Amino acid sequence: MTTATSRAYDHVKQAILDRAYPGGALLSEGEIATAVGVSRTPVREALLRLESEGLVRLYPKRGALVLPVSPQEISDVLETRELVETFTAGRATIGPELIGELTRLLEDMRRHADAGDGREFAYADRCFHRSLVAATGNEILTQLYDSLRDRQLRMARLTADDPVRAADAIRDHTEILEAVRSGDRRRIRAAIHRHLQTAGSALRGRS
């Protein structure tokens, strides 16, 4: 059986990302505890972790505020993502194993896009980028990148099922993969930059 803490964590995180707990909501430990069916202790640990990830902020004796997505946060997340990804593009060790994984993930994206499964599509998308970052072997950056993607998920969930954007994403990723295959790091960086540019402008425009 999974631990009570992780159940509480998953529940709250999912609810925040799905906007079931909207930005600005003030959560109480007890409320969540009864919702999940555990005691307050594991809930508290989950909230602490979510705070370190930047999703909530704990106010003493008041509750946990679901941080609203601010223009500042959008900007920070996108800027940091671009920094990490362009850096790793120039640094990842490119080998058959990485190429294989990227190819497989791109296939997944195509399949899920055809099936209209926005959720799985977004997941494959995410794994694609994550693989590139992880290929540098830098665990700090990899972990940072994961948290960035979580935060971005909250901003972008609404666009996940848009077929036009899906097609754009597939085109972009294909380009990135081609660039990786070519081994030309400048080209990889350029492809990633372009990709983030389009993704970012959509986000910034929306909020």
Place this chain on the structure above:
Amino acid sequence: MTTATSRAYDHVKQAILDRAYPGGALLSEGEIATAVGVSRTPVREALLRLESEGLVRLYPKRGALVLPVSPQEISDVLETRELVETFTAGRATIGPELIGELTRLLEDMRRHADAGDGREFAYADRCFHRSLVAATGNEILTQLYDSLRDRQLRMARLTADDPVRAADAIRDHTEILEAVRSGDRRRIRAAIHRHLQTAGSALRGRS
């Protein structure tokens, strides 16, 4: 009165950075709780936070392992630090206020170096760099940078009182400040790169 959790946190963190709890040590909540004079609950929260910062790793039903500094960690921390700092050098908003703060901190460094106070010196050093990062306004990077410095502190504490390295650091920082004053971002980046290069090679060489 400060909270029990923060007291536990400060105690454990300080002990780890000072190597009073050496890498490889297996801590138990109860042990720390009696040492700090609080119950196990706040200790647990402190350990959770320290785990998210990469200083310990919690093993279920076993205890908290103080992560030994690995070559991989050194490399990751230095690489990430350089990435963040060179990026922010090209992006920070340079104004009289930033220049004033850097000037003041450099003065502090000089003063503490003369006084032979390694601890205060290291603190001013850290603030100097932090100001540059914070001047981008990117809160994610600022927070990441702080955690990187903590981790590096653990690797470098031994060198803090070396007067030769202090002199080197002051020279490097003076150069950085000059570059900031000039407003030439390429020059700033170069100065920072040089600075991290020397600092890094000392670290890598030692471990």
Place this chain on the structure above:
DNA sequence: GGCATGCGTCTTGTATGTAACATAGATACA
């Protein structure tokens, strides 16, 4: 009306109890 004050309620911060898990070392046995 406007302001201070006190009360009731909600929520956390911390302490403590308890059961389950992990491990080491001893012991029994093939």
Place this chain on the structure above:
DNA sequence: TGTATCTATGTTACATACAAGACGCATGCC
């Protein structure tokens, strides 16, 4: 000898209890 099992001990994971802080609101006073 080698291995499986048992047991004693240490440790957490989680639940629960309780006191204290924060806040809304009514009440009383000017």
